[in-house]
Amino acid sequence: MKNKILIIEDNEQNMYMLTYLLQNENYEIIQAYNGTTGIVAAKESTPDIILLDIQLPGMDGYTVAVKIREIEKLKQTPIIAVTSYAMPGDKEKAIESGASGYIEKPINPDTFVSQMEAFLPRELLLKRGNLL
């Protein structure tokens, strides 16, 4: 069974890029274009990892992270903020809201997958054979 990644991202191009990149790495992708649908999707599908944009229409990414963390079964799920906010304090704010990590946009396609997989639980990676 493929490992599931939930991507919450409003920019269609970015969504496409991440989906393309990760499907190529044999992940199952669940897409959500705003915070509200993202939370619902997370609850229903229980993804292995969540990639979260911060600037979202309506509910912003920080709030989404907080809400996801309130769901019992998602307490330990890695949430990675993927954002172009690069002002001082942005990273700290994301971590405070419950994100496990932070990848700055623009992403580097050569390193993005390994950056992300660093947040996956060890046994999951073992199963995928990505860990020696």
Next chain:
Amino acid sequence: MKFQKSFILIFFAVSILFALGLYTVYTVVKEKIIQDMNFSQTVLARQAATGIKDYVSNVTGTLNYLSLFPEIIESNSFGKKIMSNYQMINSDEIKSVTRMNAKGKIIFTFPYIESIGTDISYQDHVRLSMKTHKIVVSDVFNTVQGFRTVAVHAPVFKNGHYDGTLAFLLSFDKIAQKYIENIRVKESGYGWVVSENGIEISSPFLGHIGKNVYETYKDFPEIISLINETHKGEEGVTAYHYHSGRDTSGENVIMHAVYKRVSFNNTFWSIVIATPEDEITATLSGFRTNLLFVIIALLLLFMIFMYLIVRFQVIVEEQRKRESVLTDLRESESRYRYLFEQNPVPMLIYELDGLSILAVNDAFVAHYGYSNEEALTMLLTDLYPKHEREKISDFTKTLKGHAYAGEWHHLKKDGTQIIIEAHSHRFSYECRASRVAVINDLTERKRIEESLKENFLKFKTLFEINPDAIFITDANTLEIYDCNQVACVMNGYSHEELIGRSINILHLEQTTKIVDDAEGRHQFIEYLQHHNSVTQESIHRRKDGTLFPIETSMCLLTLDGRQFVMGIDRDITERKRAEDELKKYHEHLEEMVYDRTAELKIAKERAESADRLKSAFLATMSHELRTPLNSIIGFTGILMKGIAGPLNDEQQKQLGMAKGSAHHLLDLINDVLDISKIEAGQLVVSFNTFDYGKTLKNIVVTVQPLAEKKEIKIQLGISNDVIEINSDERRIGQVLLNLINNAIKFTDHGTVKIDCQVIDGNVITKVIDTGIGIKNEDMSKLFKPFSQIDTGLTRNHDGTGLGLSISQKLIEKLNGTITVESEAGIGSIFTVTVPL
């Protein structure tokens, strides 16, 4: 003494208990002994009874036997011969043999043959025999021949008819001797015998024998009752009072008696054996007496023992008390000795007679300089200067009890004269009439008093000549205690008018007046206590009513335990006037400053809001620019990775160019962001300890590929003392990377040399290149933003032109500097200096 009383009581109680116990035991034992004695007496009585009975039976048997002889029945000569022979053979016991016919007439008798023919039918027992025709035993009676006898008659039958009797007269003395008189119990216990008729058959009292006991013992009802008892039973035990057998004239004693009946055909006898009680219990009494003696002795010993124990305890207790008193005494003595010897005040003891010094204490020795031995050879008068010696000698004679000797002069060993006062007390020292004196050296005190007096004068002068008014006011009543002349003149009062009045009379009503109630004064004092000195301005009113401003400095002072406020008043009329002038100017100035400040404030707010706008704009711009860049860089990367399919060389090259441009744009955005952060003061540096050399090496490793591409050699030299520094590793790295990158970028041939060492607590890093260098006129523009020197359409070199500007700002933020030396066409040296 209480103890003795209770001791005697206890002794008596013990004695009585002992006596009671002893008496009980004695009674029980005595009873037992009497019981045993009675048993023995009964045995004796039974033996005697059996003996008598047997004897009489023998006699009766013989009589019966003889009475069957025809010769005796006929009483012929042969018969007479048998009878007389038998009597002769047994004459000891048988006093006579008699043959009596049926009518009671003696037919034959032997040896008193003169009685033959005598009629003896008048005798009771004979009549009984004649009546019953059976064997009859008589009572004891006296014969005509004058001996005591008992007659036994056996009937004689001739041809079946009664024909009188054959009788023996038995010697009763013999019987009594054999069976009764030999009975001896203890010393004087004896036996006696009474017949059925009350005739005493045998008795140790010879006078009683043959007499009627009812007559003999008519005064002894106990004996009469005993006799009556013998009629009722075979044997029994009883007791009676009678004189003992050993002493007939003496007092009556208790006789313990037993009786036993001896029965015959016609009658009976009663054997009584009686023993005096005192003899029965003689052993016991002896034992009792001895026991009593022993017990009394034991009691006495016990009492003495108890007494000694108690006495011993009393002695021990007294000894203990005495020792405790002695200890107290010793302690008291040592206490007083200590009081004397260790007293810090000089003390001495002198003998009244002769005034020789007997003892001095350590303080005396220390104070006067005389050794203890020296002092003991001196007289009291030796301590005084010559002119006082006679006076003190006379003075000591008047002293009684406790006395204050007043002030005198004493001489120390070194000749110094001191002023002293002495107290002395009468005292017995080693049985000598003495006085103990306590000496107070007043010299120092006198000196202080003198100096105080002097100080007082100084103070008084200062007080009076002071140009300011000085008031000394009681802190609690606010009454003026003292003031100087200036104070009087300033306020228009005389000294007398002011003293004793409230300080408030000087103050203008209700303004600067000190609140004249307990709480107000208390608050005032408290305030002064917390401030060393308080200065305030107030308005005073002169006696004539005119007002004038003063400045008062106040402080709290304590004299003789009273709290005072000392106030120094200065007339400030002139100063006030000057101040008022100044104030006018001042107020105008303030107005101007206020206006200007308001203007500046608005300008500042405007500027700040512009800054905020700029920051927000930059943040938004950064984000907005990054979003499309994300697409460009991301997709270029994905395409170049060949995920979507392989690319030909030309496509790869062109995408590479796009990627390069995109990255340049990203760098530009990042640099612009950095600059804006720095300018908006938002740049935050964080200090940490890190290895500077290691950071530098890592940077060199990352730029190595770029250098290799341009065939430029990098020389790195780090001195050994470059170790850990405390700074922001990321920012330092950013600056060094920028400088080294620049050096490689602007160098086409040759080397880039990096030299790092520690000088004077700073890490100094030089980046030396052999590049294009910088013209003198361009030096000033070098650190300005967007100022890559080689501006123009033909830009040979990448970069945003912001690097040096950012680097300089960062290094300044880290308390360091960047400097540059350069010569166009030769090369440049950039020097970074940061503190360790």
